[in-house]
Every structure is written in C-alpha cells, then in structure tokens.
Amino acid sequence: VRHDAGTAANIYDVAARAGVSIATVSRVLGGTGPVAAATRQRVLEAADALRWRPNEVARALVAGGRFGVIGIVFPELGGQYFPEVLAGFEDVAVRNERGVLILATHGRANSADLVSGLAQRVDGLVVMDRTIPDDLVGHLDGAGTAVVLLARPAVTGIPAVRAENLHTATALATHLLRNGHRSITFIGDPDAAPDVAERWQGLQQALLAAGLPVPDKPVPCELSQPAGHRAAAAMLDRGARPDAVMCANDEIALGVYAAARERGLAIPGDLAVTGWDDVPAAQLVSPPLTTAHQPLRELGVRSAERLLARVAGDRDDASLVLPTVLTIRASSASHDTHREVP
Amino acid sequence: VRHDAGTAANIYDVAARAGVSIATVSRVLGGTGPVAAATRQRVLEAADALRWRPNEVARALVAGGRFGVIGIVFPELGGQYFPEVLAGFEDVAVRNERGVLILATHGRANSADLVSGLAQRVDGLVVMDRTIPDDLVGHLDGAGTAVVLLARPAVTGIPAVRAENLHTATALATHLLRNGHRSITFIGDPDAAPDVAERWQGLQQALLAAGLPVPDKPVPCELSQPAGHRAAAAMLDRGARPDAVMCANDEIALGVYAAARERGLAIPGDLAVTGWDDVPAAQLVSPPLTTAHQPLRELGVRSAERLLARVAGDRDDASLVLPTVLTIRASSASHDTHREVP
DNA sequence: TTGTATGCGTTATCAC
DNA sequence: GTGATAACGCATACAA
Numbered sequence A, B: 001v002r003h004d005a006g007t008a009a010n011i012y013d014v015a016a017r018a019g020v021s022i023a024t025v026s027r028v029l030g031g032t033g034p035v036a037a038a039t040r041q042r043v044l045e046a047a048d049a050l051r052w053r054p055n056e057v058a059r060a061l062v063a064g065g066r067f068g069v070i071g072i073v074f075p076e077l078g079g080q081y082f083p084e085v086l087a088g089f090e091d092v093a094v095r096n097e098r099g100v101l102i103l104a105t106h107g108r109a110n111s112a113d114l115v116s117g118l119a120q121r122v123d124g125l126v127v128m129d130r131t132i133p134d135d136l137v138g139h140l141d142g143a144g145t146a147v148v149l150l151a152r153p154a155v156t157g158i159p160a161v162r163a164e165n166l167h168t169a170t171a172l173a174t175h176l177l178r179n180g181h182r183s184i185t186f187i188g189d190p191d192a193a194p195d196v197a198e199r200w201q202g203l204q205q206a207l208l209a210a211g212l213p214v215p216d217k218p219v220p221c222e223l224s225q226p227a228g229h230r231a232a233a234a235m236l237d238r239g240a241r242p243d244a245v246m247c248a249n250d251e252i253a254l255g256v257y258a259a260a261r262e263r264g265l266a267i268p269g270d271l272a273v274t275g276w277d278d279v280p281a282a283q284l285v286s287p288p289l290t291t292a293h294q295p296l297r298e299l300g301v302r303s304a305e306r307l308l309a310r311v312a313g314d315r316d317d318a319s320l321v322l323p324t325v326l327t328i329r330a331s332s333a334s335h336d337t338h339r340e341v342p
Numbered sequence C: 001t002t003g004t005a006t007g008c009g010t011t012a013t014c015a016c
Numbered sequence D: 001g002t003g004a005t006a007a008c009g010c011a012t013a014c015a016a
Helices: A011-018 A022-030 A037-049 A056-062 A081-095 A111-119 A134-142 A166-178 A194-209 A225-237 A250-262 A296-311 B011-018 B022-030 B037-049 B056-062 B081-095 B111-119 B134-142 B166-178 B194-209 B225-237 B250-262 B296-311
Strands: A069-074 A099-104 A124-128 A146-150 A160-163 A184-187 A244-247 A272-274 A291-293 A320-322 A325-327 B069-074 B099-104 B124-128 B146-150 B160-163 B184-187 B244-247 B272-274 B291-293 B320-322 B325-327
Touching: A011 A022, A011 A037, A022 A037, A056 B056, A069 A081, A069 A111, A069 A296, A081 A099, A081 A296, A081 B081, A081 B099, A099 A111, A099 B081, A111 A124, A111 A134, A124 A296, A134 A146, A146 A296, A160 A296, A166 A184, A166 A194, A166 A244, A166 A272, A166 A291, A166 A325, A184 A194, A184 A225, A225 A250, A244 A250, A250 A272, A296 A320, B011 B022, B011 B037, B022 B037, B069 B081, B069 B111, B069 B296, B081 B099, B081 B296, B099 B111, B111 B124, B111 B134, B124 B296, B134 B146, B146 B296, B160 B296, B166 B184, B166 B194, B166 B244, B166 B272, B166 B291, B166 B325, B184 B194, B184 B225, B225 B250, B244 B250, B250 B272, B296 B320
Parallel strands: A069 A099, A069 A124, A124 A146, A146 A160, A160 A320, A184 A244, A244 A272, B069 B099, B069 B124, B124 B146, B146 B160, B160 B320, B184 B244, B244 B272
Antiparallel strands: A099 B099, A291 A325, B291 B325
C-alpha cells in the first residue's frame, strides 16, 4: 500500500499493481528483452497511474556510474563570453539526451575539491582555462571521468579545444602599425587566462618584427567593462597617452570608450581602440569596435562533441584550434583619416 | 587486489588497505560517529593513496535522493537575461555547496519528459516562464522535488519569484505620453512569456487612462536583436510610422535602432524607442536607451534561496515581487527637444 | 571504538 | 515470457 502521497512510487509498487515481477517492469520500460503485449500494456498502465519513472540515481549506480550528464567548469559565469560557450555546449548535450552540470570556480581555493565532487556526478567534464591544476586533470581522466580542455593548452593524452590567438593578435597589431599607430598599450592580464597571454604575446611579436620598442608589461586589468574603465582612466590620468590600446577583450574596450569619452578624447582620432570576441555591442557602439571574432558558440559545441566521443570510448587526443577572424571596424582607423572634434 | 588502473577504488579497497571495516571508513569520511585517532589516520592515508572519494551516486541512493544538486529550467539560454539570472543562481548554489544542473527547453515538445528526468537528479528545481505545464509543476513538488517558479505566476502552494512589470510598464508608457508621443506601438509577443504579457497590458492601461485609442494587437516579435530588426524593418517599410515603439526587451530595441539607422530615421527625433532589462549595451548605444532595470541577478539569487529553504522543508508559499526601476535616457525624449538631422 | 548486516531502486543473469 | 536474485557503493541501526 505505497504511493500514499509525497513519496514517489518505486518499481515494486508498479510491479504489484500490474501483477508482475520487477524484472518484467524493468524490461518493459527499458525496452530490453521480450514481453507479451498484454503484460506490457498492464505495466504501462500501472506505471502511468502511479506516475512512476525509473529512478535515475539507482539506474546510474547499477550502470557503474553512467549518469547521462556532462559537466563544464568555468572560471566565472558573467559577461558575454561564457554564456555563449555554455549555450553551444548545452545545445549539443540536450540533442544527445544528456543533462548539463555547471560549475564556476571563481578562483576559490577549494576549486580542486569542487571539481572532484562534480566529477563524481558526470560522465565527462569540459574544463576551461586554468581552473584546476594539470595533475587533477590527468587524474580525473584516468579515474574514469572523460575530460576535454577548453581555451587552454592540452595535457598529455587529453585533447584541448581552442580558438586561435597568437597569429590573429599579431595581425591585429600589424593592422594598427600600418595605420600609423606607433605606441600600442596592451590592457589585460596575461595571467588571467591562457588566451590573454597569447594575445599579449602576439602584440609583442608584431612590435618586435617592426623594430619598435616592446613594452615589458601590459596594463593589468580584469576582463570586465568596469575594470577596463578604471584601468584606462588611471592610465590616461597619469599622462600616459599611447596612440592605440589593444584590449584583452571587448568588455575592457567598451570600458576604455567610457573613459575616453569622459576625457573628451576622440576614438580613433586621439586614441585607437581594439577589443576581442566581437560581442553584439561591438558593432552597435560608435565608432564600431575593431575586434577579433571568436566562434564562441562553436567552442562550446566542439568541446561537447569531443567530450561525448571520449565518453563513448574514443581515445583520440588531438587538439582542435578554431579560426578567429580579424574584424576591422572604425575604432582602429588611422589618426589622420579619422580625426574628429572631441 | 583492486585499483589496477582506470577503475576507481571503492570503499572496500580502502577498508582493506587500512585494515578496518567499511563502516569505519564511512565514519571517518562522513565525520559521523567516533573513531580512534590512530584508526582515522590509517583510513585517511589509505583513501589518499587510492585517491578514493565516496561515490556520490551511491551516497545519494542511500540518502533517499538527496543529491546536493539543484536545477534551473530556462526556456532558452541565449541573450543577456538568462545568463545573468543563472549567474545569481549559481552563486547561491555554490555558496551552499550545491551543484547546479541546467536545462533549456527550447520549446521542445518533450519538455515535460526532460524536466521530469531532470527532477530525478536534483533536490529542487527553479522553473522559469511557461516551460512546463502547471500540473507537472504541482506533481513534481508533490513527489518530493522542491519547486520554485521564476518570472511567471505562482501555482497553488508553490511560490514564485518575479520582477514587477505592470506598474512599471504603465509608468513607462505614461512617460512617453507626457513627452508628446501619441501613437505607441508595442513590439513583442505577449504569448512568449508572462513578463511580456504584463508589459503589453501596462501599455494598454496607460493608453486607456489617457483616453487614447488602444491598439488591439502588438507587433509580434521574438526577444532577440535580429528579430527586432526584422520586425521594425517590416513595420517601417509598410509605411507604419508611430511616434514611439515600446519594445518587450532591450535586444529588440537595439534591433529597432539598426532598422531606424538604415532608413535615416533619428531616435528620438523621428521615432522614440524604449526597451526593458537595462543590459550593459543600453547605456553605450547612442542615444542611450530608455529602459526598465530589472534586478536580473537578484532574480537568480532569490529564487535559489527560496528553493534551498524549500528543500530544507520550509513550506512558505508566499510569492516575491522584486522592484523594477524605470530608467529614462535619451531615446524617449520628446520630438521637439531632440530633433536631429538624420 | 569497531564490525556485521541490511536496504536504497534499479538492471542483468540466471533459471524456469 | 516471466520470475527470483545477485550485484552496484555506500550509510547506518544494531551488536559486540
């Protein structure tokens, strides 16, 4: 006499109501093994009446830890970048009938524990940036949780999915140089993410190749608009006035816009600005922002696909680099052709 | 002789290595019951050597379905709105040591099944918009999965968390009327979300109160920038030229900006525009966009908090309405004071 | 303080 | 075609 209220029915309740054994109930719902049509009908009706659905946890336990769930670990969740990656990831997951578990480490000290816990509840994990130490990555993958890395270098035996940074950054810097910008400041923290480090490196290489002085350090800055605003304000207010600033992402660049506007500086007349990511706002602001278009959504899609393949036993550990497209707009034009009255 | 490779160790392996029973191992790691210091030490060392962590699935099975995971169901994942809500939700979850499982229904026909499946793996679920039918909401809550509704009306016994819409929309429309805008078109689909329906209703009420003709239907439009662009283009190209458009959200409004710009129409000189949400881009575009600021992140925070309370047994079913702040910027100024040359 | 035995809800392997 | 029953990995009441 179960199924009073509050408590969900279990397989025994259904079996009793249909007058069969639990084995038969399991066969009917799992579609495994032969069942007489009449029996199947009775079981289905009983399950329906009791609103019973097999318990996923018990199912996962007997399956030896197959959950039908994949996870993704972000450093943060804000901004435009991570949500777009997540959207692509989720799309693939749902298409393949997998649940999606997410975690943002926020630089917490116990990130490794959090991720270890997460790994216990998923079939596989996409790990982004430097959210956890390399040895944990290796251990998780060795312990039966498939792992794919995202936006960071690969680890032996474990594939990474990334977007191109170095060459695109060099090309972007070269574009600025061609437009007559000589002093170029990088705003962003290379230690914040592998992607940022590569962009900074790309700028350095371009300056070196042009025979220009290479700044030894960037203006450190978080990847957010308020941080970009503050960093640019501080820079400009202490009298530093480069020809151009190359920002680690679009949000920083939009913060620079605000700082420049406050100080009556014209873009690109007084200061050329470039971003990275090509967020929707980049083409709406004025002047439209020169940036590098990363396939954000596709990063999520490809990493999810690789992860599902690995969960299914694929041992291919080749990394994947997705193309980034330089997107030139008005914010990086030469001073001469775009001088405006502030 | 377990723990060869590839396979994770279990509690028996650890117990054997430490020379104790599995009960003792369980006690040590769970912190339940008394254990001699020396024994505890041996167990800890064994667990460490085998890199063993208790299996969360088995643990959940024993606990009768307590997973330490909460879930949230979105209609979609794109745009600026959902990610921000998610960020707030995730923050509360992690602070309370809970995992986060997400699902976007994308209007799929089998959404109810997907959500039912999700409910099997979480302690509680925040359900947003009209992603699943009311009776399923009631059933889930009755079957042991705590439920909190978000951005939609409450169901008997189940609380909802929402942001204010009706009064704010009326106030926004009244603001437009005061600025001399007489014909106001609503762009957005009231059937898309309860929030949108209330905004549309607010406009109707304001027009009615002002004794002006009330349009019988809005211009239907998805909540995205491209859709807003298309809808506005179609409207303008068929000669309809209202004084003002009130958009269901900011993304639609930004699409209207693009359509207006293409046609040489000045905002607000030829067409006043308002949005909803106050996304970051709203203050960056020119002219800055008049909108209504919803506490997006707080919607996520509050719904997560209510959910955790319900998971813990709280039966309070009072709903919560968060304040929305009308944010007047230049895009809704009167025609006279802001006429610009296109 | 520690060990033994049972149950959580399901699937799968046997018999029948 | 169908029914017992043994795992799956862990927590815990009960014994010792």
